[in-house]
Amino acid sequence: MKFQYQLKKVEKDTKARLGEFEYNGKVYETPMFMPVGTQATVKTLSPEEIKEMGAGIILSNTYHLWLRPGEDVISHAGGLHQFMNYDGPILTDSGGYQVFSLAKNKKKDITEEGVYFKSHIDGKKLLLTPEKSIEIQNKLDSDIAMSFDECPPARGSYDYLKNSVERTLRWAKRGRDVHNNPNQMLFGIVQGGAHKDLREFSARETVKLDFDGYSIGGVANDHESKEEMYQAIDYSIPYLPEDKLRYLMGIGEPIDLIEGVIRGIDLFDCVSPTRLARHGHAMTKYGKINLKNAKYKEDFTPISEVCDCYACQHYTKAYIRHLITAEETFGARLLSIHNIRFLVNMMEEMRLAIKKDTLLSYREEFIKNYYGDDCE
Numbered sequence: 617m618k619f620q621y622q623l624k625k626v627e628k629d630t631k632a633r634l635g636e637f638e639y640n641g642k643v644y645e646t647p648m649f650m651p652v653g654t655q656a657t658v659k660t661l662s663p664e665e666i667k668e669m670g671a672g673i674i675l676s677n678t679y680h681l682w683l684r685p686g687e688d689v690i691s692h693a694g695g696l697h698q699f700m701n702y703d704g705p706i707l708t709d710s711g712g713y714q715v716f717s718l719a720k721n722k723k724k725d726i727t728e729e730g731v732y733f734k735s736h737i738d739g740k741k742l743l744l745t746p747e748k749s750i751e752i753q754n755k756l757d758s759d760i761a762m763s764f765d766e767c768p769p770a771r772g773s774y775d776y777l778k779n780s781v782e783r784t785l786r787w788a789k790r791g792r793d794v795h796n797n798p799n800q801m802l803f804g805i806v807q808g809g810a811h812k813d814l815r816e817f818s819a820r821e822t823v824k825l826d827f828d829g830y831s832i833g834g835v836a837n838d839h840e841s842k843e844e845m846y847q848a849i850d851y852s853i854p855y856l857p858e859d860k861l862r863y864l865m866g867i868g869e870p871i872d873l874i875e876g877v878i879r880g881i882d883l884f885d886c887v888s889p890t891r892l893a894r895h896g897h898a899m900t901k902y903g904k905i906n907l908k909n910a911k912y913k914e915d916f917t918p919i920s921e922v923c924d925c926y927a928c929q930h931y932t933k934a935y936i937r938h939l940i941t942a943e944e945t946f947g948a949r950l951l952s953i954h955n956i957r958f959l960v961n962m963m964e965e966m967r968l969a970i971k972k973d974t975l976l977s978y979r980e981e982f983i984k985n986y987y988g989d990d991c992e
Contacts, residue, residue: 618799619705619759621646621829621861621882628973631853631880632966635861639705639759644672645967646861647877649868649959650707650885655680656690656700658956659890660949663702669925669957670964672704673760675885678752679711679744683737687755695757707885708758710749710791710805713866715742716767726766728783746787747794754797761795763788765805765833770840777809781818785825792825801828803863806852809834810844815851829861832881836866845872849879870899870962870986874979877966889959893951896940899958903986907937907951925957926950 625634635646651658651666654677658666666674676696681687693699696706718733719725725732730745746764753761764787768780784807795802804827808814822830832852835845849864856862861883864876868886876884892899896908898919905912905919918928919936927936927950939947969978 618801618828621859623858625970626858626880627970627975630878630975632877632970632975633858633862633880633882634967634970635882640703642704644705646882647873647963647966648672648883649873649963650675650883651889651956652677652885652887653700653702654887655684656696658952659894660945660952661890661956663700663704665926665953666702666956667704669953670960671956673707673883674702674704675707675709676700676756676758677711677714678708678749678756678762679714681708681756682711682744682752683735687752691755691757695755697757705759707760707883708753708756708762709865710753710762710764711744712749712762712764713767715744728786730764746791750791750795750802754795754800757797758800760801760803760829761797762831763791763802763804763827765807767837768807768809768834770809770834770837770844772809774811774814777807777811777814781807781814785818785821788822788825788827792827803827803829803831803861805831805833805865806856807834808848808851810840810847812847812851815848816855819852819855823855823857827860829863830856831863831865833865835864836886842872842875846875846879849876849881853880868959870959871983873959873962874966874975874982877970878975878979889955890948890952893955894948896937896947896951897955898936898951899955901985902988907933907940909937912937919951919954920958923954923957923961925954927954 619637619639621637623635650673651671653674690699715731715733749764765784766780788804804822806818808818835848863883864881867884868888897904900920912933915933969975
């Protein structure tokens with residue numbers, strides 16, 4: 617079922633937006649953080665746990681699901697919702713980020729037709745095109761599909777980025793033209809690096825294609841500075857329609873979520889909460905902590921006294937540290953539950969701040985606590 621986004625409020629002193637949509641009889645509010653379930657699962661967690669921690673949309677990866685088990689298998693199962701037993705909304709990315717990272721010779725492997733690359737599973741040479749990406753996502757039957765875009769280096773030359781933006785627009789139109797799942801929303805993606813004119817051009821031309829929502833891409837390649845990331849948002853937002861969802865792709869650092877919301881972003885996703893968990897890191901109000909540190913060996917307090925997640929309500933830092941150092945999967949599960957809940961709770965707090973017109977004060981207080989001198 618295609619859901620309808622409604623903008624409820626824009627904060628008085630910022631561009632922060634409060635919105636909502638109804639899906640399967642439940643109302644979901646934005647701004648929202650989306651946990652990543654790359655291979656039709658959020659690592660170590662069940663769909664029931666995801667719902668219990670207040671998450672809404674989750675994200676799955678087109679590239680990985682194409683290679684295994686294959687889009688036809690998932691289609692025969694009744695689509696992703698049936699396959700993974702999740703009755704909440706699901707977004708699938710286009711696979712573009714993965715295939716561009718696997719394309720070894722960028723000049724040779726990136727063509728007008730699509731991208732040639734080798735499978736990370738068996739080394740088989742494959743081609744992913746805009747049409748193929750949309751066809752796969754149609755069969756996966758996610759609620760939001762993403763256009764296939766070129767993921768250029770953040771600091772590529774101006775000419776390279778200009779050509780990349782133009783190709784992404786051509787690919788966006790090709791994908792839109794073959795999209796045939798009436799229950800699935802299709803989002804366009806704005807690119808352009810840190811160049812104001814390219815971002816404006818990309819945003820204006822993408823909007824002309826009339827997608828159901830819009831993403832800002834090219835800000836999570838690990839090479840751009842925070843200033844460049846925020847500029848990319850500022851350069852793009854003025855040209856996106858107010859009545860459609862706005863999604864900042866691949867971002868999960870707490871301060872970036874706050875800055876994104878202030879600038880008018882509705883949706884975020886990132887693998888960071890579960891990845892940090894697998895390495896023993898927990899997010900807290902006072903910064904990230906590394907539970908592998910010896911000082912937690914006999915710390916019989918929860919990760920956070922103010923957190924309402926399952927891990928904090930039932931287990932101590934000492935126990936979770938033991939699990940992590942003993943390489944027991946339950947440790948990663950508990951930290952994943954906590955970290956996702958931490959980010960979901962952050963979004964809940966920001967939605968409340970938008971309602972009260974106090975988001976700038978929230979940012980100031982959050983930075984003082986999270987990025988203080990005591991952070992590890």
